[in-house]
Amino acid sequence: MASYKLMVKDVIKQADILLEVVDARFPDETRNLEVERDVKRSGKPLIIVLSKCDLVSKETLQKAKSRLSKVAPTVFVSSKERYGTTMLRHKILEIADIQGRNILIGSLGYPNTGKSSVINGVAGKNKAGTSSISGHTKGVQIVKAGSRIVFIDTPGVIPFGDNDEYRQGLLGVKDATHLNDPIGVAMKIIAHICDNNKSVLEEFYNIEIKENNPEKVLELIGLKGNCLKKGGEVDEMRIAIKIINDWQRGKMLI
Numbered sequence: 001m002a003s004y005k006l007m008v009k010d011v012i013k014q015a016d017i018l019l020e021v022v023d024a025r026f027p028d029e030t031r032n033l034e035v036e037r038d039v040k041r042s043g044k045p046l047i048i049v050l051s052k053c054d055l056v057s058k059e060t061l062q063k064a065k066s067r068l069s070k071v072a073p074t075v076f077v078s079s080k081e082r083y084g085t086t087m088l089r090h091k092i093l094e095i096a097d098i099q100g101r102n103i104l105i106g107s108l109g110y111p112n113t114g115k116s117s118v119i120n121g122v123a124g125k126n127k128a129g130t131s132s133i134s135g136h137t138k139g140v141q142i143v144k145a146g147s148r149i150v151f152i153d154t155p156g157v158i159p160f161g162d163n164d165e166y167r168q169g170l171l172g173v174k175d176a177t178h179l180n181d182p183i184g185v186a187m188k189i190i191a192h193i194c195d196n197n198k199s200v201l202e203e204f205y206n207i208e209i210k211e212n213n214p215e216k217v218l219e220l221i222g223l224k225g226n227c228l229k230k231g232g233e234v235d236e237m238r239i240a241i242k243i244i245n246d247w248q249r250g251k252m253l254i
């Protein structure tokens with residue numbers, strides 16, 4: 001963690017502008033207030049990027065944007081649907097107000113929020129490596145993204161003390177193969193979707209949810225998907241892993 005802190009401080013020191021990339025599905029959970037404070041202290045401009053905006057409704061996005069705009073200029077991007085990256089490029093050029101040399105942009109954020117994908121979106125090419133498995137970007141990398149814009153891509157930073165595996169599963173920081181309790185994590189994901197919009201689960205798994213009880217919903221999904229053990233009861237582990245994968249791979253929109 002100490003080396004992460006040093007890395008963040010170093011990127012802030014080198015860059016002209018900082019991007020904080022947050023997942024539009026969890027803007028609050030994937031913000032890093034410590035990083036925001038460090039950027040503020042440096043006096044350098046910050047742009048917040050709400051990434052993966054194809055995975056949330058317009059209303060959810062607008063609410064998040066108006067809240068975050070009070071902290072820093074906020075742009076939403078979907079690297080998948082190639083949306084928002086031109087706007088981001090303009091915003092960078094406008095805010096940097098630097099003439100005659102390249103602008104260096106440090107991209108910071110929680111693991112797996114789409115930092116490298118945003119950079120690729122602005123570059124218009126897949127220059128920075130990406131993966132659905134968190135922790136893909138290992139070290140700091142310099143990526144040229146067209147004329148005048150150079151990014152520093154960084155590995156994701158988990159705020160100090162955040163080691164709750166249920167949260168990490170929900171946020172996609174740890175994939176199913178690295179979780180100790182996939183069933184518990186799947187229930188957390190179910191509860192999160194039910195809190196936002198349970199019809200997403202109903203439509204995706206073709207079930208009807210009568211009771212907001214994650215354990216029962218898991219059971220229902222298992223039954224519907226014919227995910228059963230030899231004796232006929234639901235194979236909870238297998239269905240839990242499928243739910244985690246479906247969620248983390250962005251198959252459900254909330």
Ligand SMILES: Nc1nc2c(ncn2[C@@H]2O[C@H](COP(=O)(O)OP(=O)(O)OP(=O)(O)O)[C@@H](O)[C@H]2O)c(=O)[nH]1
Pocket residue numbers: 051052053054055077078079080081110111112113114115116117118129130131132133134135136137138154155156250
């Ligand atoms: N649906 C959707 N998925 C996205 C979007 N951007 C990134 N992803 C997916 O999110 C996962 C993580 O993307 P990365 O760009 O590797 O994220 P990162 O923040 O660089 O991740 P680390 O380097 O591991 O911290 C990949 O599976 C991407 O395909 C997006 O706009 N929409």
Ligand SMILES: [Mg+2]
Pocket residue numbers: 115116117129130136137153154155
């Ligand atoms: Mg990356």
